[in-house]
Every structure is written in C-alpha cells, then in structure tokens.
Amino acid sequence: MAFPHVSVLSLLVLSSFMVASAGNFYQDFDITWGDGRAKILNNGDLLTLNFDKASGSGFQSRNEYLFGKIDMQLKLVPGNSAGTVTAYYLSSKGSNWDEIDFEFLGNLSGDPYILHTNVFSQGKGNREQQFYLWFDPTADFHTYSILWNPQRIVFSVDGTPIREFKNMESKGVPFPKDQPMRIYSSLWNADDWATRGGVVKTDWSQAPFTASYRNFNANNACVRSTGSGTSSCNSNSASSNAWLSQELDSTSHDRLSWVQKNYMIYNYCSDTKRFPQGLPTECITS
Numbered sequence: 001m002a003f004p005h006v007s008v009l010s011l012l013v014l015s016s017f018m019v020a021s022a023g024n025f026y027q028d029f030d031i032t033w034g035d036g037r038a039k040i041l042n043n044g045d046l047l048t049l050n051f052d053k054a055s056g057s058g059f060q061s062r063n064e065y066l067f068g069k070i071d072m073q074l075k076l077v078p079g080n081s082a083g084t085v086t087a088y089y090l091s092s093k094g095s096n097w098d099e100i101d102f103e104f105l106g107n108l109s110g111d112p113y114i115l116h117t118n119v120f121s122q123g124k125g126n127r128e129q130q131f132y133l134w135f136d137p138t139a140d141f142h143t144y145s146i147l148w149n150p151q152r153i154v155f156s157v158d159g160t161p162i163r164e165f166k167n168m169e170s171k172g173v174p175f176p177k178d179q180p181m182r183i184y185s186s187l188w189n190a191d192d193w194a195t196r197g198g199v200v201k202t203d204w205s206q207a208p209f210t211a212s213y214r215n216f217n218a219n220n221a222c223v224r225s226t227g228s229g230t231s232s233c234n235s236n237s238a239s240s241n242a243w244l245s246q247e248l249d250s251t252s253h254d255r256l257s258w259v260q261k262n263y264m265i266y267n268y269c270s271d272t273k274r275f276p277q278g279l280p281t282e283c284i285t286s
C-alpha cells in the first residue's frame with residue numbers, strides 16, 4: 001500500500017492516515033450536544049452517549065457522504081431502558097432533506113427493543129419498518145450498516161440485510177442521490193411514545209443511561225470535500241468501487257426474507273388502513 005504524501009509532514013500524515021483507516025472518533029466525529037454527557041474514550045476507539053433527567057447527548061460526523069457503505073457497532077442501553085431512544089442515522093440539511101434512519105426503542109428489562117427504520121427522500125418519510133432483533137442488543141456490540149448507492153439503500157444487522165429500499169425514480173418515487181448526508185447519533189428521552197407506544201415511562205432512578213459505539217468504518221464511501229462541492233470515493237480494496245453498484249445476491253435475499261418473515265413487526269407497505277387512497281408506489285412491486 002502506498003502512502004499518499006511524502007513530505008516534512010510525512011509522519012503526521014502517516015499517523016493520521018492510519019488512524020483514518022481504523023476509524024477514530026476524535027478524527028471522524030464531533031460531539032455536538034449534551035454538556036459532557038457524550039465522551040470519546042480509549043484513544044478514540046470508543047464513544048459513549050449518556051442521558052439523564054437533565055439532558056441527552058449526541059454526535060455527528062465531520063464528513064459529509066454522498067453514497068457509502070457505513071458500518072458502526074453499537075451496544076444499547078442495558079437493563080430497564082424503557083422510554084429511551086438511541087437514534088443513529090444519515091441526514092442531509094434543508095427542508096427537502098434526505099434521511100436514512102435506524103432508531104432503537106428501549107424497553108423494560110427482558111422485553112425486546114424495537115429497531116425502527118425509515119427512509120426520507122426530499123423531506124418526505126412515512127416509510128417505517130420495525131423489527132425485533134434475534135439477539136439481545138444490550139449484551140454486546142453488534143454491527144449496524146447502511147449500504148447507500150445510486151440503485152438502493154440496504155439496512156443490515158451483523159451482515160444480515162433487514163431492509164432494502166430500491167431506487168424507483170422511474171416510477172416517480174424520489175430517491176436520495178443528490179444531497180450529501182452526515183452521520184448523526186443521539187440518545188434521549190422519548191417516553192411519550194417509544195415504549196409500548198408511550199405507556200411505559202422512563203425510570204429515572206436508572207439514570208444515567210448509556211449507549212456505546214465502536215469500530216466505525218466508512219472506508220468505502222464518497223466523501224464530499226468541504227468548499228469544492230465535489231466528492232471523492234474511497235475504496236478498501238484495490239479492485240474498485242464495487243460497492244457503488246452492489247446488489248443483494250441470492251443468499252442475502254434469503255436472509256432478508258427470513259428477517260422480514262420472523263422479525264418484522266411493522267411494515268408501512270402492509271398498512272392499508274393508513275393509506276386508504278392506496279399504498280405508496282414503492283410498495284407496489286408488480
């Protein structure tokens with residue numbers, strides 16, 4: 001592997017380059033709110049978000065991305081996490097924003113978290129799908145990934161795809177592909193709706209609540225450089241930017257069906273009551 005610069009700054013460049021490939025929270029993210037409740041630890045390998053009665057906390061990526069394959073490992077609030085929401089998402093700015101969401105809705109000890117997903121294009125969402133997980137997301141770190149390329153958005157958990165949102169612009173459905181997005185995450189109180197629809201409230205005697213993050217990887221992504229308005233695409237492998245046209249192979253399709261059959265608890269595409277005028281276009285496959 002060739003390093004990009006050789007100069008008097010080579011040592012500095014070399015070290016930051018190596019840190020970049022490993023994913024380092026000091027280098028890749030800014031803590032944006034929470035007054036000390038968000039912390040970067042272990043030389044940048046670990047980030048924790050905390051919240052208590054006074055405030056939640058959050059962070060955002062320094063880079064903006066226009067397409068990417070983005071992995072993060074999360075370990076969610078353990079024990080009685082009812083009323084808490086850990087949001088982890090990509091979003092652009094402005095009133096016609098695009099957004100790709102993972103939200104984790106906490107629960108009483110022993111009761112399942114809900115993984116809530118949504119896709120916004122040009123300011124319009126209403127595309128919720130919700131899942132239970134096939135493991136306890138508070139016991140250990142698990143990898144939550146977004147593959148976002150011009151043809152599709154795929155949400156995955158530990159490499160298993162749980163949701164695919166295809167580019168159906170040809171049928172008039174806007175697809176996020178022009179607005180660069182940042183990565184955001186926050187932990188906050190949402191006991192007015194999160195757990196059993198708001199019935200179970202946050203137990204403040206359990207505070208502070210903590211969610212942890214590690215092993216961020218956006219080595220396969222197009223980074224929008226500030227100022228110039230252009231983006232440059234990185235790739236892990238020498239081979240190419242294969243991820244930019246990646247689709248689900250038949251094994252991945254099988255796993256997606258397995259998750260949707262066994263773990264999906266809400267799908268807007270099946271909610272005919274909610275859409276009396278007819279289901280959204282992207283839900284109609286034939």
Ligand SMILES: *[C@@H]1O[C@H](CO)[C@@H](O)[C@H](O)[C@H]1NC(C)=O
Pocket residue numbers: 105106107108111112113114194195196197
């Ligand atoms: C919490 O547990 C209850 C009871 O098992 C379940 O109905 C609900 O879907 C779970 N998740 C949330 C976030 O409410």
